[in-house]
Amino acid sequence: MRLQKSSSIALYAVLELAAHPAHQLSGAEIARKYGISVHHLAKVLRDLGHAGIVDAVRGVGGGYQLIANPKRLTLLDVIKLFEPVGRRAGSGADRNVATDASTALDLVLDEIDQHAIATFHSITISTMLKLMARKPWSQQEHEPRPARRTASSR
């Protein structure tokens, strides 16, 4: 699964601001760290400001700060500002003819969407910061891959 660029930029910005709650960060600082366009980031930060997630402080020493509660703000809250998430997003819902095949395919796509929504909705910005600190991916690199198993009954 891929997120649209604006969603990714928004999440990087929110995570960066959440990781530095005592500081105000400039758009240039964030853009430099993540290798993203300052212009694109500014537009995204404006949208995040309109949504009440970040606030801009003007003047010397100014910058952006997170004003949403990172323990309550979820990935879904941020992503849905920039792209549709969930049922029918990007599917063939605009097709003219509904067939058994297209309906069955929609059913499968809905299943995937529902899992995606549940995942994005259950992960807060605070949880993401914990995940970043824990770095489980560095453990996975050293763990042996489990042997293939077959299903057995309970």
Added chain:
Amino acid sequence: MLPEDRGTTLQVLRGHATAPKPVAQSNVDTDSAKDVVIRLAVPSDLSSLVALDEEVTGLPKRKYWKEAFARYGPQGEAGRFFFVAERKNQIEGFIVGEVRAWEFGEPPCGWVFVIQVRPQTRLAGLGTRLFEALCDAFRSAGVRKIRTIMARDNHLVLSFFRSQGMMAGPFIELETTID
């Protein structure tokens, strides 16, 4: 945004989350968690557990909890754990888990069946302390993986388990309706 953790049940019963039910309550009492003790359940806790569950879910389930207590409580088998959070002789929350081995071909792992915290005591880290107590018990039992299963629309409890570091495991739950 996730709702403030007020007035919804934080419960997974046998892996199936109960529907959140609004509970009339006062403000969250975060100070009340300071002198909470986490300990293994004892037989005299049963009535308090039943009362807490009924307060949270609105459903009296004495028979269910009596049986669950017999299975997972102090008289239960090895590898089964029932912890309670007690403050001033009142049960503020509880967690139940069990070590299961070789289900679906998997080595022994710890399953979390129930976690419940009194609404007035939430947002004070009590759920985390209960979860950590159960993790310690699982560690002592020699397991290193912990699993649970729950409704995907129960965002609050999903979010709690996510905050404890849990992520999607290697299984996909499937179901069908049989005629």
